[in-house]
Amino acid sequence: MSGGHGHVEHHGGNKGIALLIAVLALVLALAETLGKGAQTAALAANIEASNLWAFFQAKTIRQTVLRTAAEQTEILNSTQNSKKQVEAWRKTASRYQSEPETGEGRDQLAARAKVAEKKRDASMAAYHHYEVASAAMQIAIVLASASIIAEIVALVWVAAGLGALGVAFCLIGFFWPTAVHLF
Numbered sequence: 001m002s003g004g005h006g007h008v009e010h011h012g013g014n015k016g017i018a019l020l021i022a023v024l025a026l027v028l029a030l031a032e033t034l035g036k037g038a039q040t041a042a043l044a045a046n047i048e049a050s051n052l053w054a055f056f057q058a059k060t061i062r063q064t065v066l067r068t069a070a071e072q073t074e075i076l077n078s079t080q081n082s083k084k085q086v087e088a089w090r091k092t093a094s095r096y097q098s099e100p101e102t103g104e105g106r107d108q109l110a111a112r113a114k115v116a117e118k119k120r121d122a123s124m125a126a127y128h129h130y131e132v133a134s135a136a137m138q139i140a141i142v143l144a145s146a147s148i149i150a151e152i153v154a155l156v157w158v159a160a161g162l163g164a165l166g167v168a169f170c171l172i173g174f175f176w177p178t179a180v181h182l183f
Contacts, residue, residue, distance in 0.1 A: 014148055017156055021144045024163045028137035031170050035130030038173065042123035045116045052113035059106045063096040122177050129173030132182065136166035
């Protein structure tokens with residue numbers, strides 16, 4: 001500082017600020033890249049969950065049709081052949097409820113869809129944290145740059161604080177995306 005007026009010294013201070021800006025830009029690039037990855041993962045998980053719920057609905061419709069056919073046939077006919085067909089339909093309808101070997105029964109589809117929804121939600125939470133980190137980094141870069149021109153040390157400290165906040169949100173997004181709820 002020169003003369004204790006809160007101004008940035010031109011010689012060594014600018015190099016330090018330039019290094020701060022470079023680090024902030026690096027973290028900004030990471031936050032942007034991680035944010036796009038999280039956004040893409042959220043979209044993929046949402047599509048997966050939607051597909052699984054659609055498959056679940058298709059199985060539900062097939063199951064209902066078979067149960068209805070079995071009940072109707074049982075009411076209308078009581079011959080041995082119709083009883084065999086009714087039993088086959090009921091067995092198939094039961095299989096539609098649970099097929100652990102294929103993972104395509106209604107029970108398994110619902111569980112898989114819920115897992116995909118959790119992945120989607122975690123990815124969206126991470127994405128939001130990366131967006132906050134990115135915004136903090138962008139503002140920090142602007143303030144650090146402005147501190148060189150305006151020669152105001154306080155801007156450097158605010159920029160460094162925002163940079164630390166941005167790093168914190170990157171770490172939260174990466175390690176604990178659902179721990180902090182902002183949105």
